[in-house]
Amino acid sequence: MLADILHKIAVDEAKDGRDYKYAPRPSNSGLERCMRQTVYYGLDYEKKPLAGRMLFVFDDSSWHEELTADWIRKSAYRLHSEQMHVNIPTGLNFLPERICEFEINKKKCGQVIPVENIAGHIDGILTDLTGKDILWEHKAISHFTFGMYRKGDVFPLDNITQTCNYLKGLLLVQSELTDALLLIKNKMTSQYLEYYITYDYNNDTATIIYMMDSIDKVKVELNKEFDNITFQSSNRFANVQECIEKKKIPARQYERSHWRCDYCPYGETCWEGWAEEIESMESDVALSEEFGTLLGHRQEIAMHVSEMTKEKKTLDKEIKDKLKEKGIRQGKVDKYTVELSIVEKKAFSVEASSYEKLTIRLKKEA
Numbered sequence: 395m396l397a398d399i400l401h402k403i404a405v406d407e408a409k410d411g412r413d414y415k416y417a418p419r420p421s422n423s424g425l426e427r428c429m430r431q432t433v434y435y436g437l438d439y440e441k442k443p444l445a446g447r448m449l450f451v452f453d454d455s456s457w458h459e460e461l462t463a464d465w466i467r468k469s470a471y472r473l474h475s476e477q478m479h480v481n482i483p484t485g486l487n488f489l490p491e492r493i494c495e496f497e498i499n500k501k502k503c504g505q506v507i508p509v510e511n512i513a514g515h516i517d518g519i520l521t522d523l524t525g526k527d528i529l530w531e532h533k534a535i536s537h538f539t540f541g542m543y544r545k546g547d548v549f550p551l552d553n554i555t556q557t558c559n560y561l562k563g564l565l566l567v568q569s570e571l572t573d574a575l576l577l578i579k580n581k582m583t584s585q586y587l588e589y590y591i592t593y594d595y596n597n598d599t600a601t602i603i604y605m606m607d608s609i610d611k612v613k614v615e616l617n618k619e620f621d622n623i624t625f626q627s628s629n630r631f632a633n634v635q636e637c638i639e640k641k642k643i644p645a646r647q648y649e650r651s652h653w654r655c656d657y658c659p660y661g662e663t664c665w666e667g668w669a670e671e672i673e674s675m676e677s678d679v680a681l682s683e684e685f686g687t688l689l690g691h692r693q694e695i696a697m698h699v700s701e702m703t704k705e706k707k708t709l710d711k712e713i714k715d716k717l718k719e720k721g722i723r724q725g726k727v728d729k730y731t732v733e734l735s736i737v738e739k740k741a742f743s744v745e746a747s748s749y750e751k752l753t754i755r756l757k758k759e760a
């Protein structure tokens with residue numbers, strides 16, 4: 395009755411919906427965003443329409459933001475300036491003065507964006523009990539990506555760049571507003587991860603002061619710095635602009651199996667003829683000594699990884715056995731916390747996709 399029509403309704407609505415033309419914006423300023431994808435966008439290549447289910451996934455991100463905002467309003471923090479327009483100077487001389495076309499509640503923003511500026515709309519500003527203002531940015535993401543960030547091995551650099559661009563613009567109107575809280579929500583479990591970021595305008599440096607997970611509530615001090623963060627994002631925009639003007643498509647930035655390619659609206663165009671491209675490349679080539687060293691180094695690392703993986707499995711087992719033996723589910727020591735829990739394994743059906751396979755073997759002696 396409904397399961398078969400709801401996603402179709404989303405597809406029909408999307409056809410009538412607003413599709414913004416490419417322009418450099420804080421939301422596409424991320425340093426890890428694929429250049430090739432942005433150039434396709436700038437050159438108006440046709441996007442593959444999103445499937446109805448995917449439209450629901452994107453649409454519910456804004457609802458998640460609204461839900462989180464509602465909970466914040468029940469806290470001691472005052473949330474205000476939601477969707478406020480912010481101009482950000484970039485030094486990019488190809489950006490003319492223009493009017494902000496962004497629609498909020500179906501009404502055009504209409505603010506003037508000065509020359510050499512980009513502009514965007516912030517999620518809001520939090521004022522704490524001492525009167526200190528902190529920029530609030532919210533992202534609702536998949537369980538898979540959340541898991542990567544939670545481990546702490548990778549940072550949401552695109553979101554950090556966007557946040558720092560906003561801080562740069564806000565600082566020009568409110569010089570004390572140097573800090574931001576990037577709040578990331580796991581759409582599947584409602585778990586939150588917060589990054590407290592401070593931005594140094596003079597040095598153009600972002601510092602992640604700490605990261606905190608809503609489950610263990612431990613502030614993990616990071617003091618991780620990202621230098622020249624907004625300069626790099628402006629530089630990327632300049633490179634994109636050059637490619638657009640020269641109608642030059644840059645090299646693929648990610649491998650076919652990367653999640654960014656899975657979600658890319660230009661995926662089909664980008665990877666068209668890829669197998670033929672590989673097939674037409676030269677074979678039986680005598681490689682340089684430098685190449686040989688590279689291959690040798692790769693094989694050595696692969697051997698260590700395999701040994702380390704085995705070692706990790708052994709250590710995991712030893713830790714689990716010790717916890718079970720002592721009847722401990724969760725505990726802390728020094729800078730570590732350890733927790734034993736049961737996680738339900740979810741199986742998702744994924745469309746079959748090809749990937750580039752690298753095989754390195756030891757050469758047989760003649």
Ligand code: SF4
Nearest residue numbers: 428431655658661664
């Ligand atoms: S498919 Fe991947 S490499 Fe190609 S444009 Fe999209 S993100 Fe970039």
